[in-house]
Amino acid sequence: MKKYFIAGILVWAPMSxxxxxxxxxLGLLDGVFGSVMHAIITVFPNQFSSDLQHFRELPGVGILIxxxxxxxxxxxxxxxxGQWWMKVWDRLVNRIPIVRSIYSSVQQVSSTLFSGSGQAFSKALLIRYPHxxxxxxxxxxxMPAKEVAAKLGEDYVNVFxxxxxNPTSGFFMIVPRAHTIELEMSVEEALKHIVSMGSVPPTSSTGLTAAKSNHHL
Incomplete structure (x- = not known):
């Protein structure tokens, strides 16, 4: 019975x-549309409010919009x-004291993560932690910021x-490159290995082989 129960969990857990x-x-996207429609109905109450309310409640419409x-x-x-308007918008937002700090930070992180030229999660590494x-x-x-690199005076790298x-939380660290071991496994394989707490091995064992061969570092 225990074997059958565990087998059933292994089938349904990933799917669920x-x-x-x-x-x-999808609920998040639909909620954005619902909030906008609610604001429109509240600000502009007229004879079309009931029609807009019915349109808002249609399933899937918010997601598509x-x-x-x-x-x-x-x-x-x-x-x-569009690029010209984006520059105008950026200049406008950057003039607002508190908003510009949040906006610029989120913009830089988004550009780094979603652009193909960014260095975010470029490779998987082995580092010594916690001892x-x-x-x-x-x-x-x-790579570390120029001021940080100048203070450290050696070859360091930024790692997450x-x-x-839960891989969405973690630690940002600046470590010497000489104290890291580069893995040949892809970032996706390394992430799966971390989420599974080491129980799911990467499909290619080359990364672990390379790591073992450099264990003397």
Whole structure:
């Protein structure tokens, strides 16, 4: 009975979690549309309020509209006129004292994560953590700032050390490059290995082989 129960969990757990994550994302998109429609109905109460309310309650409409708006925004942003408007918008937002700090930080992080030229999560590394006799898998996220690099005076790298089994939290660390071991496994394989707490090995064993061969570092 225990064997059958565990086998059933292994079948349903990935499917249930996947459906939950997708449902959460779709609900978030639909909630954005619902908030906008609610604001329109509140600010402009007229004879069309009931029709707008019914339109808001249609299932799936909010998701389609939000996705369409995002796609259209992206289409406009990549042409010359859209880039000009984006520069005007950035200059306008950067004049607001508190908003500009939040906006610029989120903009830089988004550009780094979603652009193909960014260095975020460029490779998986082994670093010594939490002490010199143990190793942890981390992700290289770039190079230290100029001031930090000048103060340290050696070859250092920025790494993100995710926690297990929730990789969305973790630690930002600056470590010497000589104290890291670069893995040949992909970032996706390393992330799966971390989330599974080491129970799911990467599909390619080359990364672990390389790590073992350099264990003398």
């Amino acid at each position: 979690i996947t459906i939950w994550v997708i449902g959460w994302g 939000v996705v369409s708006v995002i796609m259209i925004t992206g289409l406009l942003a990549i042409n010359f006129a 010199a006799d143990s190793w942890a898998i981390a992700f290289q996220t770039g 050390l995710p926690t297990t089994p």
